[in-house]
Amino acid sequence: MFTSQEIIETINMVKQSNLDIRTITVGINLFDCSSDIPQRFIDNMRKKIIKYAGNLKNVANEIEDMFGLPIVNRRVALTPISLLTFSYSYEDLIEVALAIDEIAKELEVDLIGGYSAAVHKSYDENTKKFISSIPDALASTDRLCSSVDVGTTRAGINLDVIAHLGFIIKDIAQKTKDKDSFGCARFVVFANAPDDNPFMAGAFHGTGEGDSAINVGISGPGVVKRALEEKKYASIDEIYETIKKMAFKITRAGQLVLQYASKKLQIPAGIVDLSLAPTPKVGDSIAEILEEIGLEKVGGYGTTFALALLNDAVKKGGAMAATFTGGLSGAFIPVSEDSGMVRAVEAGTLSLEKLEAMTSVCSVGLDMIVVPGDVEAEVISAMIADEIAIGVYNNKTTAVRVIPAYGKKEGDEVNFGGLLGRSKVMSVNRSSPKRLIERGGRVPPPIISLRN
């Protein structure tokens, strides 16, 4: 039998500290669905997604009931669609996007990822056509998510595609302007994208993966914050230790869900993504953890330091709790999804520049950042280039999910609702990087790529 203290603590983790599982994501390999006839591909794809994810919603609900752990999202990640649609016309590509979205709705899957391409090295005409279709694909769907990998430590950085993506993101913003440019929240640009990431918008089923896999993304910043609240006067090593222990407990819950879902759906267990991911709920915020570590407001000096130790302690605690770990493991710092981050932006203590510095030690990058709608495409491209450089030269994953909200000015507010939250439009350094971006070409990989 457990001690009363253990039981009460576990129940409080869920009831008061918002411990939840962010997502169960079923990854599905679509290579055997390919066909040069688009309709045939769509039919094959539909059958296969239903085969693997048809019961996802029920199983997730059952897990919620059994363990009393809320599961915030049910998701599906597909083989990057660009790999299966080389010969397709623009119209065919949009048909595929619509079909995927329809399947997601039919299965009551919250988000479906994989309208993706990897162009860290080559940027051929077919992939260019695919990337050009992303704005229309996102504007005509609700649940489809898209990503593009533009650099890796092994291959270098593709500046041609980064230059193009500035315009693509502006185009998505314009085409979804009636929803505060919400389409941009379903699109992310990556460096060193992992194959087994359960988090959107960047989830896809990588080419090295099997026929199917379940990946679980955990959440639980509230649990860590509450534990730190009891350590008001502790030294920093004790804070680190406390975070590590809580990360262990949170990840154990994730591992349990992974095993259970794997058994029920008869799909091999993939990874647990050891992550602290916020939700817009108060008390479920990474910013609040950083403040609990000792900052007056997130964004002040000391923020990068606090985030670095948080990120590392989460990985160390979680690594022992799960058999296979992967994805983006670490701490997420999206702005609009985190009530504490939004407050810091409103108070003027958190700038884009500080966020960029923070991304050198977090698990992703510039995430869910709303900027004025009239920012030049080249400025967005340059923002991407900076972030990708941090990833490529430091051998880590980084990403950019930026929303140039159409028609909005600095200080205006946008509201996406649900998990994606709300935010003030942030101020942007507008000095023009046009000449740099227009150079195009490819940056050679850094010297650390020559490791063998």
Next chain:
Amino acid sequence: MRAIITVVGKDKVGIIAAISSLLAQNNVNILDISQTIMQGFFTMIMLVDLQDCKLKFSELKDLLIKRGREIGVDVNMQHEDLFNSINRI
């Protein structure tokens, strides 16, 4: 399958009876029970065996929550594995 049931609320006569009779009616065996007053709240923790229970997990849980509401306490039931996973290596 075993589960942990917790009951938290303002102390009064008949809480244990109300919950345990509902369990008995549904063939749920109580394996362990502890009860205390924590921070002024009545707190009861039960380890139960659901092997002979005919109801689905969620149905029994709903019945317990409903009965709890009738007598003014919060009832919760979770699979034992959650506590095992989080608290035992």
